[in-house]
Amino acid sequence: MSQYLFYILSLLTAFSAMMVVFSRKPVYSVLYMIFCFFTIAGHYILLNAQFLAAVHVIVYSGAIMVLFLYVIMMLNLNKESEPHKSNIAKTAAVVSGGLLLMVLVSVFKSADGLAINPAFDSQIGMVEVLGMVLYEKYLLPFEVSALLFLTAMIGATMLGKKEGGAQS
Amino acid sequence: MELNDLIFKIIFVIAVFAVSLLVAMYSTYAERKVAAFFQDRLGPNRAGPFGMLQPLADGIKMFMKEEIIPTNADKVLFVLGPSLAMMTACMTGVVIPWGSSLIIDGKEYVMQITDVNIGILYVFGVVSVGVYGIMIGGWASNNKFSLLGALRASSQMISYELAMGMSIVALVMMTGTLSVREIVESQPGGHWNVFVQPLGFLLFLICAFAETNRTPFDLPECETELVGGYHTEYSSMKLGFYLFAEYINMFISSAIIVCLFFGGYNFPFISELGLSHNMAAILGTVIFFAKVFFFIFFFMWIRWTIPRFRYDQLMRVGWKVLIPLAVVNIVLTAIYLMWKHDLWNTTLHVSQLNP
Numbered sequence A: 001m002s003q004y005l006f007y008i009l010s011l012l013t014a015f016s017a018m019m020v021v022f023s024r025k026p027v028y029s030v031l032y033m034i035f036c037f038f039t040i041a042g043h044y045i046l047l048n049a050q051f052l053a054a055v056h057v058i059v060y061s062g063a064i065m066v067l068f069l070y071v072i073m074m075l076n077l078n079k080e081s082e083p084h085k086s087n088i089a090k091t092a093a094v095v096s097g098g099l100l101l102m103v104l105v106s107v108f109k110s111a112d113g114l115a116i117n118p119a120f121d122s123q124i125g126m127v128e129v130l131g132m133v134l135y136e137k138y139l140l141p142f143e144v145s146a147l148l149f150l151t152a153m154i155g156a157t158m159l160g161k162k163e164g165g166a167q168s
Numbered sequence B: 001m002e003l004n005d006l007i008f009k010i011i012f013v014i015a016v017f018a019v020s021l022l023v024a025m026y027s028t029y030a031e032r033k034v035a036a037f038f039q040d041r042l043g044p045n046r047a048g049p050f051g052m053l054q055p056l057a058d059g060i061k062m063f064m065k066e067e068i069i070p071t072n073a074d075k076v077l078f079v080l081g082p083s084l085a086m087m088t089a090c091m092t093g094v095v096i097p098w099g100s101s102l103i104i105d106g107k108e109y110v111m112q113i114t115d116v117n118i119g120i121l122y123v124f125g126v127v128s129v130g131v132y133g134i135m136i137g138g139w140a141s142n143n144k145f146s147l148l149g150a151l152r153a154s155s156q157m158i159s160y161e162l163a164m165g166m167s168i169v170a171l172v173m174m175t176g177t178l179s180v181r182e183i184v185e186s187q188p189g190g191h192w193n194v195f196v197q198p199l200g201f202l203l204f205l206i207c208a209f210a211e212t213n214r215t216p217f218d219l220p221e222c223e224t225e226l227v228g229g230y231h232t233e234y235s236s237m238k239l240g241f242y243l244f245a246e247y248i249n250m251f252i253s254s255a256i257i258v259c260l261f262f263g264g265y266n267f268p269f270i271s272e273l274g275l276s277h278n279m280a281a282i283l284g285t286v287i288f289f290a291k292v293f294f295f296i297f298f299f300m301w302i303r304w305t306i307p308r309f310r311y312d313q314l315m316r317v318g319w320k321v322l323i324p325l326a327v328v329n330i331v332l333t334a335i336y337l338m339w340k341h342d343l344w345n346t347t348l349h350v351s352q353l354n355p
Helices: A002-022 A024-045 A052-077 A087-113 A127-137 A138-164 B003-038 B052-066 B073-097 B119-140 B144-176 B180-185 B198-211 B236-261 B277-303 B311-340
Strands: B099-102 B105-108
Touching: A002 A024, A002 B105, A024 A052, A024 B119, A052 B144, A087 B099, A127 A138, A138 B073, B003 B052, B003 B073, B003 B105, B003 B119, B003 B277, B052 B236, B073 B119, B073 B236, B099 B277, B119 B144, B119 B180, B119 B236, B144 B180, B144 B198, B144 B236, B144 B311, B180 B236, B198 B236, B236 B277
Parallel strands: none
Antiparallel strands: B099 B105
16 A cells, blocks of 8 residues: 555656656746645655654745745746846756766665665654654754754844845 | 444544534624624525525525636636635644544544644644645736735735744643644643643634634735735635635634643533543533634634734734744743753653653
8 A cells, every 4th residue: 555655656756846847837836846845745654754744844835835936926937038048057057967867876876785774663753752862862963953043044034134224 | 444443434534524614604604693793783684594594595606606717817726726725724624633532332433533643733734735725826816916915815824824833832842742632632621721821822813813814814805905815816616715715714723722722622520420431522522612613703703803904013913922922932831841840950851741
């Protein structure tokens, strides 16, 4: 059952990920990307990581992608006003994309021989276990990343305020 | 899963779906009656006795009206918008415990579709996806008023989602679980969370109003500024879906408020009544719905009492009042928990909090 679910989900993930690139309209691209995030959340649930799935949906599909959609709707992009990139940019994009493909292919080739870890704990994704791990074993990294987020948040607020400061 | 369980679940899912729709349907009727009462009118009283068939008549009217899709609208997204709004509205009922459990032939049937151990987060996930229905609909209409209404709605919902999530954190710290059923079970009898988390309740209630786009937070469809907001271009049942989704959301938010802060199906003196398990469960469900109906009435009461905010006021309240208050609430709760478990001098182990 879960194997079939995995295949269906993977198919949907790959399809929606490709549609992000192939869609002519930017709004459709964003919507496909949101759908892609949902299918990834589905994968998390298949891996018994419900907390991760929920947070993924709340943060990525619910908050970040709304802002994406927000910006794209405001810009009102359409085919006529689509900016044309210069040849240098196009070449650079192709080269970097090709390099990324190379890295990915080499990673998957070397991952071929990896065996499934028999000591894997299926409860690892549960919120209780995750909390214990985060707050006991990895407390310091957790706090450091929290500080980092706080700094980023204050920075963003300051940057946002600069432009509004002229009016108020 | 046995066949009996499966049949029970299927019946239960259909029942929850039907009840949500029915309650939402009669909420429209109730809203008009309540509005009439507040304004010293009679309200709808033509269709059937006391106007009881009014929602049905409204529904038939909605279906019969001509369906207009604007020429320059994006047709796919134009239809997708209201569908998404309706779908997300119906999805939240899954994690709500509608009652304790029924024992039939010695087997226990839990009156809840599924008890996800991250139930609250599931609710937030669905709520955060609910924004898309409005945004897509507003954008696809290809109308400036619709777009502005959609942008307002989405920025409002994102802002208040944050405060809502923060107001829940303190509650989760107290109960030590994210499962809605366990939260309900942690408030036996009259030990409701509202008495220990009054500030959290107030914040959650305000955010629930904002999330359902109800007055005083109904800026997305502020008719003096934006014509009809995000559903300006909508007609017939697609408009009906948007309006109906609001009523389902209202019902579900009331149910969530009751579960989190008002003990769900628990009520005082339940154990002293000497009822059998099944009778107590059924009575609990009845009480649950009574509480939910009170909150639906409360939603309407506020709507016909308080005028709407101005947009900048709305944002100021969300970001500068509700979120700081939620943070204060979290800190206060943390201090209380530290004091209660006497953890000032010992190293903190999470296991000590929830033995």
